[in-house]
Amino acid sequence: MVADDDPLSGACVAFLSTMYPILGEYPSDIPLHECEIKLTNTETSGQGLDDFSDRVEGIFLGRRKVAMKALCAHDKEEVMQKSRLDHSNVLPFIGWCMLDPASYMVSPWMENDVLAYVEQNPQANRLLLVADGLQYLHTGIDVPVIHGDLKTANIFIPSTGVEKPQRYPTEWYCPGSPRWQAPELLSASSPEEAQRTKKMDSFAYGRVMLAVGLWIRGSSPSSFADGDSHRSWIPFFYLSEATPSLSRMVLDSQFPERPLDKDAVERGLDDRMWALMKRCWSVDPKQRPSAVVIFDHLKAALRGHPDNDSDFGGSAENTRPDKRAKVAK
Numbered sequence: 001m002v003a004d005d006d007p008l009s010g011a012c013v014a015f016l017s018t019m020y021p022i023l024g025e026y027p028s029d030i031p032l033h034e035c036e037i038k039l040t041n042t043e044t045s046g047q048g049l050d051d052f053s054d055r056v057e058g059i060f061l062g063r064r065k066v067a068m069k070a071l072c073a074h075d076k077e078e079v080m081q082k083s084r085l086d087h088s089n090v091l092p093f094i095g096w097c098m099l100d101p102a103s104y105m106v107s108p109w110m111e112n113d114v115l116a117y118v119e120q121n122p123q124a125n126r127l128l129l130v131a132d133g134l135q136y137l138h139t140g141i142d143v144p145v146i147h148g149d150l151k152t153a154n155i156f157i158p159s160t161g162v163e164k165p166q167r168y169p170t171e172w173y174c175p176g177s178p179r180w181q182a183p184e185l186l187s188a189s190s191p192e193e194a195q196r197t198k199k200m201d202s203f204a205y206g207r208v209m210l211a212v213g214l215w216i217r218g219s220s221p222s223s224f225a226d227g228d229s230h231r232s233w234i235p236f237f238y239l240s241e242a243t244p245s246l247s248r249m250v251l252d253s254q255f256p257e258r259p260l261d262k263d264a265v266e267r268g269l270d271d272r273m274w275a276l277m278k279r280c281w282s283v284d285p286k287q288r289p290s291a292v293v294i295f296d297h298l299k300a301a302l303r304g305h306p307d308n309d310s311d312f313g314g315s316a317e318n319t320r321p322d323k324r325a326k327v328a329k
Helices: 008-023 073-084 114-120 127-139 198-216 229-233 244-251 262-266 271-280 291-303
Strands: 037-041 056-060 064-070 095-099 102-108 155-157
Touching: 037 064, 037 095, 056 102, 127 198, 127 291, 198 271, 198 291, 271 291
Parallel strands: none
Antiparallel strands: 037 056, 056 064, 064 102, 095 102
């Protein structure tokens, strides 16, 4: 790559910017050059109770808005993992860069998380596509990848409506959010006990299913002092993150409230789906379904629900591009 002050720099960047969407990927075995990536906003983007709050904005190839996540020394393996991923329902990895004094992972910018998107597009299909991305991480590559932090705030929707799960590295001692975490992770007292597993991802996926189901209830924003209706769409929405009883409820295998509204049932949150969620939340990890089983279950459920817009069904193969969903690894 030519230097910033080289006359050819602008022409090279313009050419790469044109080719990037055509190729669908960007060769980034080496760090991105300063002429390819610029940090434009150092303020994190988090808003709300459980949002993806640690990304900053950048500009890639002079025109494309990207999300940049500061890297630590222990994140090298994460960069290697992300560079191997290639699936329509997993957020693409553009590359990494060194911009003094920090290094960053770079991914396409996503405007909405899955709940914000569903609010604006109430008939949109999401869950099957997230399950498709998750089963790819677990079984679709030579070395399986554990997501480790699956929640609605880490499932992003670009302007095209394609859902992409996003994950950034988590340390064993990071508290995370007990709303989404399996009990064995909350009770871990050592790195060995807190090693992320596929079964922990299955537990969290059950919570994602519930969050969409809770949204169907249509809770009024006026129910909350701060007017944030998103709070009513997450498991145990009536408890704050700092409440000790939240972790205790998870450790005691207490289930969140089940949506019983007629609309929720009609859109797919029936007895079968609730049973699937309860299996995902089993205190015994061995009893939880795999990502493949979850995906197959949702496909089977679709056959019983002709409406392809059900939040609990949808064909990954036949879904139109404007209704695609992506999980962020």
